[in-house]
Amino acid sequence: MPAAERDAEEQIVVFQVGKDVYGVSICHVQEIIATQSISRIPLAPERIKGVIDLRGKVIPVVDLRQCLGLSPGDSSKSTRIIVVRVKENTVGIVVDNASEVLRIPAEVVEPPSRVLTRNQTEYFGGIAKISGRLIGLLDLEKVLGPSISDNHATSASKGLVGAPT
Amino acid sequence: MELDPDISPEELEVFLEEAEEQLQLLEDCAVRLEKTPESAERVQEIFRAVHTIKGSSATIGHKDMARLAHATESMLDLIRKKTLTASPQIIDVFMESLDALRTLKDDLAAGTESGADLSSLISKLEAVSAPKEGPSEDGNEKMQEAFSLNEAERTRLQAAELKGHSPYLVEIIFTQDSPLVAARSLQVLINLAELGEIIRSSPSSSDIEAEKASFYMVILLVTEESIERITKVVVRIPGVASVKVNPWLDEEESVSTVGDAKMDERGADKGQGGPERRVIDLGPEARGRSTEEMLDMAAKKMATTSNTVRIDVRRLDNLMNLAGELVIGRTRLLQVGGKLDSNDRKAGAVGELAETSRHIERVVDELQEEIMKSRLLPVEHVFNKLPRMVRDLARKAGKEIAFYIEGQDTELDRSVIEEIGDPLIHILRNAVDHGIESPEERVERGKPATGAIRLSARNADNQIVVEVADDGKGINAEKMKRVAVQKGIISEEAARTLSDKEAVDLMFAPGLSTADTITDTSGRGVGLDIVKAHISRLNGAIHVESSRGVGTRFILKLPLTVAVIKALLVGLGEDIFALPLISVTEVLRVEADQVHWLLDRPSILLRGSTLPLVGLDEALDLPTFCPRNGNRRLIVVIRLGERRVGLMVDFLIGEQEVVIKSLGGYIGEINGLSGTTILGDGRVALIVDTEALLRRAMALQGEDSLLVKA
Numbered sequence: 001m002p003a004a005e006r007d008a009e010e011q012i013v014v015f016q017v018g019k020d021v022y023g024v025s026i027c028h029v030q031e032i033i034a035t036q037s038i039s040r041i042p043l044a045p046e047r048i049k050g051v052i053d054l055r056g057k058v059i060p061v062v063d064l065r066q067c068l069g070l071s072p073g074d075s076s077k078s079t080r081i082i083v084v085r086v087k088e089n090t091v092g093i094v095v096d097n098a099s100e101v102l103r104i105p106a107e108v109v110e111p112p113s114r115v116l117t118r119n120q121t122e123y124f125g126g127i128a129k130i131s132g133r134l135i136g137l138l139d140l141e142k143v144l145g146p147s148i149s150d151n152h153a154t155s156a157s158k159g160l161v162g163a164p165t
Numbered sequence: 166m167e168l169d170p171d172i173s174p175e176e177l178e179v180f181l182e183e184a185e186e187q188l189q190l191l192e193d194c195a196v197r198l199e200k201t202p203e204s205a206e207r208v209q210e211i212f213r214a215v216h217t218i219k220g221s222s223a224t225i226g227h228k229d230m231a232r233l234a235h236a237t238e239s240m241l242d243l244i245r246k247k248t249l250t251a252s253p254q255i256i257d258v259f260m261e262s263l264d265a266l267r268t269l270k271d272d273l274a275a276g277t278e279s280g281a282d283l284s285s286l287i288s289k290l291e292a293v294s295a296p297k298e299g300p301s302e303d304g305n306e307k308m309q310e311a312f313s314l315n316e317a318e319r320t321r322l323q324a325a326e327l328k329g330h331s332p333y334l335v336e337i338i339f340t341q342d343s344p345l346v347a348a349r350s351l352q353v354l355i356n357l358a359e360l361g362e363i364i365r366s367s368p369s370s371s372d373i374e375a376e377k378a379s380f381y382m383v384i385l386l387v388t389e390e391s392i393e394r395i396t397k398v399v400v401r402i403p404g405v406a407s408v409k410v411n412p413w414l415d416e417e418e419s420v421s422t423v424g425d426a427k428m429d430e431r432g433a434d435k436g437q438g439g440p441e442r443r444v445i446d447l448g449p450e451a452r453g454r455s456t457e458e459m460l461d462m463a464a465k466k467m468a469t470t471s472n473t474v475r476i477d478v479r480r481l482d483n484l485m486n487l488a489g490e491l492v493i494g495r496t497r498l499l500q501v502g503g504k505l506d507s508n509d510r511k512a513g514a515v516g517e518l519a520e521t522s523r524h525i526e527r528v529v530d531e532l533q534e535e536i537m538k539s540r541l542l543p544v545e546h547v548f549n550k551l552p553r554m555v556r557d558l559a560r561k562a563g564k565e566i567a568f569y570i571e572g573q574d575t576e577l578d579r580s581v582i583e584e585i586g587d588p589l590i591h592i593l594r595n596a597v598d599h600g601i602e603s604p605e606e607r608v609e610r611g612k613p614a615t616g617a618i619r620l621s622a623r624n625a626d627n628q629i630v631v632e633v634a635d636d637g638k639g640i641n642a643e644k645m646k647r648v649a650v651q652k653g654i655i656s657e658e659a660a661r662t663l664s665d666k667e668a669v670d671l672m673f674a675p676g677l678s679t680a681d682t683i684t685d686t687s688g689r690g691v692g693l694d695i696v697k698a699h700i701s702r703l704n705g706a707i708h709v710e711s712s713r714g715v716g717t718r719f720i721l722k723l724p725l726t727v728a729v730i731k732a733l734l735v736g737l738g739e740d741i742f743a744l745p746l747i748s749v750t751e752v753l754r755v756e757a758d759q760v761h762w763l764l765d766r767p768s769i770l771l772r773g774s775t776l777p778l779v780g781l782d783e784a785l786d787l788p789t790f791c792p793r794n795g796n797r798r799l800i801v802v803i804r805l806g807e808r809r810v811g812l813m814v815d816f817l818i819g820e821q822e823v824v825i826k827s828l829g830g831y832i833g834e835i836n837g838l839s840g841t842t843i844l845g846d847g848r849v850a851l852i853v854d855t856e857a858l859l860r861r862a863m864a865l866q867g868e869d870s871l872l873v874k875a
Contacts, residue, residue, distance in 0.1 A: 040740055043786055043837060044835055053847045056494075058849055060828075060831050091831055
């Protein structure tokens, strides 16, 4: 986002996972889809719930709570998948609902250290206090894990196998 | 070294590709020229290739390369005209310049400067050639480097020539202190334009307007005026220090204008939107021939010139991707059609839908096949550099080897072609160093002193089989076992139970080398473990057959296409897995009482031999599900080389062609899985890596795994 706008306000997509309320910058959000059957990947890292077929592309789907180091919550209500794009990776995040896009002015955002404990702060870019709610603004690169930036190093499965994702 | 600043990265890319092609061709011809130095055809080929390099390097402004190519071309021209014979010394000089050209090209590609000493090489080339021609012609030739005409320019030139005009090269030098060089240059262009047509100028008028004028200018002018007139016109312009006008010799005179003229005369096809006109370049041999001869040559050339188009490999990859998507889509379409059909036979629309989807299915199948074929290249591409390598290796090792190649036209997907080069080199090195015995040894054994190595490629139902066979001393199974035990790759007991065939497979274990001396060509170990890893990455397989004292045969099986494989879909609980059909031998259903248990491991008797059983979930390390079929077990027998394992699954879905999709960078590599695929109903199935599975299975058995992980 251009510097001028950054200071003014951010547009974020707000969603809920269990009782927690989070937000991600809209520039990362590709789309929000209804949940579909997730095919499991055995032996994949814990936080990866599996993969889905998104119009012919195979997209990994993560469990946000696992990414944040929390115990897996009650997933029965999960009705949406937010598809985000971070550094050449397209990943889906399973959430309970995602209906709002809010404009967050810079003034209402506090640094995470004020509200959270030491080891949780790295996942957040800030905490927004708006209309009486606390929204945790996620830093997706940190949340999704080290393999996000390291994408080119890890050769996806067997070398030159077929179609790129 | 600076290039023309106008060169775009794409143009540079194209240049590098073309130069590479020409250089490879030259290297190939060079070897053959050594054997038959009198072959006029060979010389002609070489001449043309060097000529092309000269032209294109001049176009991008690589002066060094152009100069070198030019000098080489001059020498070749003399050979071509039989003024000079291709003696061994001459050929040596030619080889030198080839190496230098390659160095220059590689430097350009890598952005480095290896500082080759070109001037001494060029002097050598010039010294070897006939005495220098007159100064003006020499200068003319130098200038011709700068002008390699493109199609449009050549057409204009020919059109003007048809009118009876002649081309001249006008060289102008402005006085050093001439202040308005740009203006002077433009003046030259304007004045000359009045005399005729300017095909090209360096700097061009756009260059001049962009303030890129220089004190030196060259113009290709087609005019009916005389040299004196042209000179007079230029000299009149203030600021001109000197001017030289010479007739321009276009070495690539095309014959098409003559041919076309003939066609027009006949008038048969005029006004009927006749056949497309093609410009056929007959090259320098066409000079001096009669029109009839030229037409003959043109016809012959048309017959042999293939209609090809250069295409970026990435475009092909994209097409491949799209084709894959279509395959998935059509499977879904079929499924939907199937669902409707069974429910509502009455509606006519349903019947139409079924017919339409069948039609689309046929078209998609064909499209997919065509795209797949467009990615195919003949193996010749890889094979052609091997004879030279084998010859060099044989000489170094002091062995006499006859190298035969068969099936060069066999086609492979281009990505596979790129990857099998290295494995083949490894295998051939092995054959030369360790396979074929020294001439003395061979004679002792009653074999001909010259050993034979045969490389062949052939099609075999949806696979390409490449074989490297030698008549050397074969693989010593006992020795293999011994060394393997020594190096701790297998245990003593395991070694005892190994059959000879299995012992030979030990070759593929890393760190194994039975060479008494490690030669510099083979390096440490045998490297076959890498070869094997390479081949399995391509979804192929490699086996070796050997007979002591008789010879060895490496058999490589490669898939025709990398993106789609035939797989057997099986289900385990809620998950679906795809097993590459290439590894599946059979599917069985057994009853609980047929299963034997030993040391907590199940197995069955299959036609007399024991088949160990492993649950698919077990092999993949999944939480085990209760089998749906109660007492019955569904076994899929997979085989890799000599080893077989029975995978226990819950249900079978069937055989299907699946499009391989990678797991993606985010998930990364997962041991046991080689990719994913999207099924007709949108579910994602996991493609199993059968080799990893087999290894896992054997580890569970507690066996020393012979297929050691690289």
